[in-house]
Amino acid sequence: xxxxxxxxxxxxxxVLGAIGDALYVIGGKWKLRVIVALxxxxxxxxxxxxxxxxxxxxxxxxxxxxxxxNGFVKRIVHTQTPVVVEYQLTGYADTLSDVLQSxxxxxxxxxxxxxxxx
Amino acid sequence: xxxxxxxxxxxxxxVLGAIGDALYVIGGKWKLRVIVALxxxxxxxxxxxxxxxxxxxxxxxxxxxxxxxNGFVKRIVHTQTPVVVEYQLTGYADTLSDVLQSxxxxxxxxxxxxxxxx
Numbered sequence: 548x549x550x551x552x553x554x555x556x557x558x559x560x561x562v563l564g565a566i567g568d569a570l571y572v573i574g575g576k577w578k579l580r581v582i583v584a585l586x587x588x589x590x591x592x593x594x595x596x597x598x599x600x601x602x603x604x605x606x607x608x609x610x611x612x613x614x615x616x617n618g619f620v621k622r623i624v625h626t627q628t629p630v631v632v633e634y635q636l637t638g639y640a641d642t643l644s645d646v647l648q649s650x651x652x653x654x655x656x657x658x659x660x661x662x663x664x665x
Numbered sequence: 666x667x668x669x670x671x672x673x674x675x676x677x678x679x680v681l682g683a684i685g686d687a688l689y690v691i692g693g694k695w696k697l698r699v700i701v702a703l704x705x706x707x708x709x710x711x712x713x714x715x716x717x718x719x720x721x722x723x724x725x726x727x728x729x730x731x732x733x734x735n736g737f738v739k740r741i742v743h744t745q746t747p748v749v750v751e752y753q754l755t756g757y758a759d760t761l762s763d764v765l766q767s768x769x770x771x772x773x774x775x776x777x778x779x780x781x782x783x
Binding site: 562563564565566567568569570572573574575576579580583584598599600642643645646647648649650651652653654655656657658 | 680681682683684685686687688690691692693694697698701702716717718760761763764765766767768769770771772773774775776
């Protein structure tokens with residue numbers, strides 16, 4: 548069962564640890580969805596909320612704060628009148644490309660499988 | 666920002682949808698950790714609980730039921746005395762290899778980054 552991950556038994560804990568670390572920062576229901584929405588372009592709060600279906604303003608606000616704290620998102624304040632606040636991905640968010648790509652491929656594959664089963 | 670995912674703006678919704686689909690099935694705090702623990706070898710309930718640090722019996726039980734329902738895990742009952750129940754990954758769980766690999770790599774990279782920042 549573990550051949551294609553090429554880790555012998557003694558490495559299981561370190562793989563588990565690394566995946567645990569990743570999920571600690573980007574796990575949960577919303578973080579990756581917010582990041583994907585921002586990959587398209589910088590967005591204002593309301594634009595993100597429209598792009599990420601089902602997220603409440605309260606939850607989006609707290610997710611954005613955590614994403615900022617962890618260095619994935621920058622809050623940009625344009626001091627014109629009226630003030631415009633935008634959210635932008637940082638370069639560090641780009642390090643998630645492989646994760647997002649593999650999740651998107653798997654999601655597509657899984658969706659096709661479900662379709663065929665119906 | 667979207668160059669390395671190679672999706673033009675009009676594809677953003679479908680990528681968001683595919684990632685959403687993936688997270689719907691394997692998102693959350695525990696599912697991938699349970700799957701990684703079982704990649705090493707089949708395990709009994711208590712063995713999984715020891716391998717996945719911090720999971721309660723109640724939560725593990727419900728996670729295992731959902732993983733079974735979604736076709737990632739098989740429950741094997743050995744009808745000896747006493748009866749032994751083991752959990753085993755299915756072939757379908759192997760389709761998650763790329764996702765797990767990319768999460769593990771990213772987790773390692775992120776851990777190193779945090780270490781250097783301290």
